[in-house]
Amino acid sequence: MDEPKIMDLIITNNEQNVLLYARLLQGFKADMESAIMAGVPKEFVLHVKVYEEKARMWDKKIKSRKIKRTIQYDNLKETFSVTTNGNPEAVVLSDLQEAKKAMEDFDGIIIVPIITLKANKNYYLKVKIVMEKFTLPLSLERMLFFVSYFDYATDWYKQKFILKPIS
Numbered sequence: 001m002d003e004p005k006i007m008d009l010i011i012t013n014n015e016q017n018v019l020l021y022a023r024l025l026q027g028f029k030a031d032m033e034s035a036i037m038a039g040v041p042k043e044f045v046l047h048v049k050v051y052e053e054k055a056r057m058w059d060k061k062i063k064s065r066k067i068k069r070t071i072q073y074d075n076l077k078e079t080f081s082v083t084t085n086g087n088p089e090a091v092v093l094s095d096l097q098e099a100k101k102a103m104e105d106f107d108g109i110i111i112v113p114i115i116t117l118k119a120n121k122n123y124y125l126k127v128k129i130v131m132e133k134f135t136l137p138l139s140l141e142r143m144l145f146f147v148s149y150f151d152y153a154t155d156w157y158k159q160k161f162i163l164k165p166i167s
Helices: 030-037 096-104 138-143
Strands: 005-013 017-025 042-052 060-074 079-084 091-093 105-113 122-132 157-162
Touching (some): 005 157, 030 042, 030 060, 030 096, 060 105, 079 096, 091 096
Antiparallel strands (some): 042 060, 060 079, 079 091, 122 157
16 A cells, blocks of 8 residues: 555635645545444544744744544444534545545644734745554553554655745
């Protein structure tokens, strides 16, 4: 299977916020689909970091944010529910492919309010999506703190942008 990757990464803004548009490719492994069909909820976590570029020193971190998106299959109703950040209003879909698309498309995600940025400055965004986090029971986690775990995730993607004032 191909590695997961982020495509169509676009940063734009409206009058109030900087917005992110992105699409995840290869986000679902076969065993994840089987678990979803068995009713096990699966979570994707979009990690976003915004930095201001500095010429002579380390770049300044403006904001760090996580957006959690969860998919769950209801065996009785035969529907898929997709929620974002625990929002009780789920998108309910009847088709697995539509539900996967809802999980993989991040459209118009608010990253940072414009008032926290300065016009015509250089910024960049770092984005990563974690589809499956490898965790151990707490007792083993304490004993094996030095072990590196494999998360099923994308690489970090970096996109530069300049905030232009809206005319």
